[in-house]
Amino acid sequence: MPAAHALAAEHLTLGYGDRVVVSALDLTVPPGEITAIVGANACGKSTLLRSMSRLLTPRAGRVVLDGKAVHRLPAKELARTLGLLPQSPVAPEGITVLDLVGRGRHPHQGVFSRWNERDDAAVAAALEATGTADLADRAVDELSGGQRQRVWIAMALAQQTDLLLLDEPTTFLDVSHQVEVLDLLTDLNRTRGTTIVMVLHDLNLAARYAHHLVALAAGRLHAAGAPAEVLTEETVRVVFGLESRVIEDPVSGSPLMLPIGRHHAEHHGATLQ
Known part of the structure; x- marks a missing residue:
């Protein structure tokens, strides 16, 4: 662990x-x-x-x-x-999915250590977990936005931080x-x-x-x-400038924010700040 x-x-x-x-x-x-x-x-x-x-x-x-x-x-x-997936990562032109995900292993490579079975296993597990194993030989710049995002997540997972x-x-x-x-x-x-x-x-x-x-x-x-302490109607009002109702999520039990649009607020007599 x-x-x-x-x-x-x-x-x-x-x-x-x-x-x-x-x-x-x-x-x-x-x-x-x-x-x-x-x-x-x-x-x-x-x-x-x-x-x-x-x-x-x-x-x-x-x-x-x-x-x-x-x-x-x-x-x-x-x-x-510590690993980071930034908001808009940029891949080298022409790099394949397998090579990009493999870059997540670079921090584990030392002067005297070379790529080994543990690195192979980490990359394979990251590709499998993100559903991108079938894209391994594809160029990253040929993928859709959603596919690319999952590949970047795979690289972060391969880093195993x-x-x-x-x-x-x-x-x-x-x-x-x-x-x-x-x-x-x-x-x-x-x-x-x-x-x-x-x-x-x-x-x-x-x-x-x-x-x-x-x-x-x-x-x-x-x-x-x-979440139950932070996601409140007051927090939504202050942080987002939005009137809302916060109820219990019937699936997870976590707080669930329901935004109140201006039309609905006026219809029900609510006051918008």
């Missing part, structure tokens, strides 16, 4: 150029659980994930992994512990494949104990699949905790 790594943001401030995107944020990722980061567009979700994987250097504060600042860890050492960060892993996927991917990540968490942090747009999927929700509003932490 993976080690229970401690990942946290300490008074983190992030930005691009003159623009501050995340301000003075403190966040602890529960080890061995699935955390979903939610919030409106441009609230800092992807920026936070980029910093947690050390792709973005903080303006202030730090991201800490097991007591050490991630920006000071050797790249390969970090890559053996104890911590996995995914920025909108259900992008380009239809509803069926969205559920398949989230079920896959749930199985990974249950069977291997992998700590997963993912940015999701769909509030209800986040509440159903995550143990821990983090809601950002304008670059600040609005709420963090169990």
Whole structure:
């Protein structure tokens, strides 16, 4: 089973150029659980994930992994512990699915170690788990958006890290494949104990699949905790500017957000803020 790594943001401030995107944020990722980061567009979700994987250097504060600042860890050492699937990854032109997924094994290759049976098994398992084994010999740039997304997820799985960060892993996927991917990540968490942090747009999927929700509003932490504590009508109003009703999901028992459109709110006499 993976080690229970401690990942946290300490008074983190992030930005691009003159623009501050995340301000003075403190966040602890529960080890061995699935955390979903939610919030409106441009609230800092992807920026936070980029910093947690050390792709973005903080303006202030730090991201800490097991007591050490991630920006000071050797790249390969970090890559053996923490994997990232960014929002819009770009594959080298002409690369095949098998070769791309195989790149997930690079952090495990040392000066004296070469590709071995364990690497073959990791790649095969990742292809099988994502339903992309039959695409192994295809060029990545020939695939549909949904197929490419599943291949990128396979590469992240092949890395076999104890911590996995995914920025909108259900992008380009239809509803069926969205559920398949989230079920896959749930199985990974249950069977291997992998700590997963993912940015999701769909509030209800986040509440159903995550143990821990983090809601950002304008670059600040609005709420963090169990889905039943975080996904409330007040949170939806503040974070998304949307009136809603939150009920219990009859299938999962998790909170289920029902948006109230302006027409329905006016029809029923509700007041929109």
